[in-house]
Amino acid sequence: MSSNRKDIKSRIKTVQNTQKVTKSMKLIAIIKLKQLQNLLNSSKEYAKQVKNLIKKSFQQIQQDSLDQNQLTNLVKNNISTEKAYKLFIVVSSDRGLCGPFNSHLFKSLINETSAGNSSKVKFIVLGNKAINFIQKTYGDSSIEERYGNLSLIPEKELVSEITDIIKTKFLSGEILSAQIYFNSFVSMVKSEIKDHFLLPFGQVIEELENNKNVVSNANKTINNSSNESPTDIKFEPDLAKTLEILLPIYIENTIYQALIASRTGELANRVTAMTAASDNANSLISQLTLTYNKARQASITQEISEIVAAAESLA
Numbered sequence: 199m200s201s202n203r204k205d206i207k208s209r210i211k212t213v214q215n216t217q218k219v220t221k222s223m224k225l226i227a228i229i230k231l232k233q234l235q236n237l238l239n240s241s242k243e244y245a246k247q248v249k250n251l252i253k254k255s256f257q258q259i260q261q262d263s264l265d266q267n268q269l270t271n272l273v274k275n276n277i278s279t280e281k282a283y284k285l286f287i288v289v290s291s292d293r294g295l296c297g298p299f300n301s302h303l304f305k306s307l308i309n310e311t312s313a314g315n316s317s318k319v320k321f322i323v324l325g326n327k328a329i330n331f332i333q334k335t336y337g338d339s340s341i342e343e344r345y346g347n348l349s350l351i352p353e354k355e356l357v358s359e360i361t362d363i364i365k366t367k368f369l370s371g372e373i374l375s376a377q378i379y380f381n382s383f384v385s386m387v388k389s390e391i392k393d394h395f396l397l398p399f400g401q402v403i404e405e406l407e408n409n410k411n412v413v414s415n416a417n418k419t420i421n422n423s424s425n426e427s428p429t430d431i432k433f434e435p436d437l438a439k440t441l442e443i444l445l446p447i448y449i450e451n452t453i454y455q456a457l458i459a460s461r462t463g464e465l466a467n468r469v470t471a472m473t474a475a476s477d478n479a480n481s482l483i484s485q486l487t488l489t490y491n492k493a494r495q496a497s498i499t500q501e502i503s504e505i506v507a508a509a510e511s512l513a
Contacts, residue, residue: 202493203490203493203494203497206486206489206490206493207490209486210483210486210487210490213479213482213483213486214479214483216475216479217475217476217479217480217483220472220475220476220479221472221476223295223468223472224468224469224472224473224476227465227468227469227472228469230350230465231462231465231466231469233350234350234351234458234461234462234465235383235462237351237458238383238455238458238459238462241454241455241458242455244451245451245452245455248444248447248448248451249406249409249448251444252402252403252406252444252445252448253403253406253407255433255437255440255441255444256399256403258433258437259437281372282318282371282372282373282374283318283319283320283372283373283374284318284319284320284373284374284375284377285320285321285322285342285364285367285373285375285376285377286307286310286311286319286320286321286322286377286378286379287321287322287323287324287360287364287376287377287378287379287396287453287456288303288307288321288322288323288324288325288328288332288378288379288380289324289325289328289378289379289380289381289456289457289460290303290304290323290324290325290326290327290328290331290380290381290460291325291326291327291460291461291464292325292326292327292346292347292348293326293327294327295468295471295472296464296465296467296468296471297467297468297470297471298467299381299389299463299464299467299468300327300328300331300381302381302389302391303328303379303380303381303391304328304331304335306379306391307379308335310379310393311336318374319336319340320340320341320342320373321336321340321341321342322341322342322343322344322345322360322363322364323341323343323344323345324345324348324457325345325346325348325460326346326347329341329344329346342363343360343363348457348461350461351458352454352457352458352461354454357450357453357454357457358450360453361446361449361450361453364376364396364397364449365397365446365449368397368398373397374398375395375397375398375401376395376396376397376449377393377394377395377396378393378394378396378452378453378456379391379392379393380392380393380456380457380459380460381460381463381464382456382459382460382463383459383460383462383463383466384463385466386466386469386470387466387470389463389466389467392456392459394452394456396448396449396452396453397449399445402445402448
């Protein structure tokens with residue numbers, strides 16, 4: 199009986215130590231989450247304006263009936279080779295203990311890539327979890343570039359490097375399209391799988407046309423700050439040169455936003471997971487304490503019974 203109580207007490211101590219870890223991880227995640235939420239919210243308006251300018255520039259192309267030869271190579275439909283493939287930029291977390299955050303992303307990615315020829319799919323991977331998953335699922339040769347142990351705040355040098363890689367591959371006809379795939383923060387209890395085209399330009403425009411909410415919100419901001427209508431926007435020195443500068447900015451900003459939204463979603467999932475783990479530890483400690491007290495009470499009752507029996511035998 200004594201050894202059983204020692205085992206229970208040892209288990210209680212172990213669970214208490216685990217609970218200290220989960221509570222610490224929760225507090226750290228909350229602090230980082232607030233920082234990233236502020237960054238995410240402050241960068242949304244800039245992202246909307248960039249998307250709106252991209253859309254307005256396309257409307258101007260249609261209005262002016264510009265010839266393909268007048269446009270930058272990045273805006274034209276690229277001439278792909280027979281070996282051209284789709285490029286996915288996949289963003290995951292570096293560590294686990296964040297609930298189903300990564301598993302939902304990977305399941306959705308498999309569904310997306312299995313729709314076509316999986317041999318014509320390659321990846322730029324950000325996050326250790328995604329690196330391990332894609333190595334096992336698609337093979338190491340499918341990874342074009344890999345980046346692990348990412349910083350909390352996305353590094354602009356990293357974003358620029360990835361943008362340059364995508365541009366080079368697209369202009370050389372090596373890739374058909376570039377698409378970023380990530381699990382985005384929605385709320386503390388919800389994240390959402392998102393994917394955005396980075397190239398070709400036609401796919402970017404189609405995506406923005408379908409997302410009326412983003413564009414209409416950006417239009418309101420422009421209309422409030424200027425008497426000019428959106429179609430009266432003037433491009434200097436000319437539309438082709440403006441697009442040559444604007445499209446890489448759009449690509450960089452989309453990657454940057456994806457990294458922030460993904461990390462914010464990861465931290466929100468970690469807070470939820472650690473809260474659940476701490477609550478479960480509390481419940482387990484209560485159960486073990488009750489079991490320990492019952493065993494202790496049984497031991498005391500047995501000792502009293504033995505004393506009474508001994509006293510009666512001497513009487």
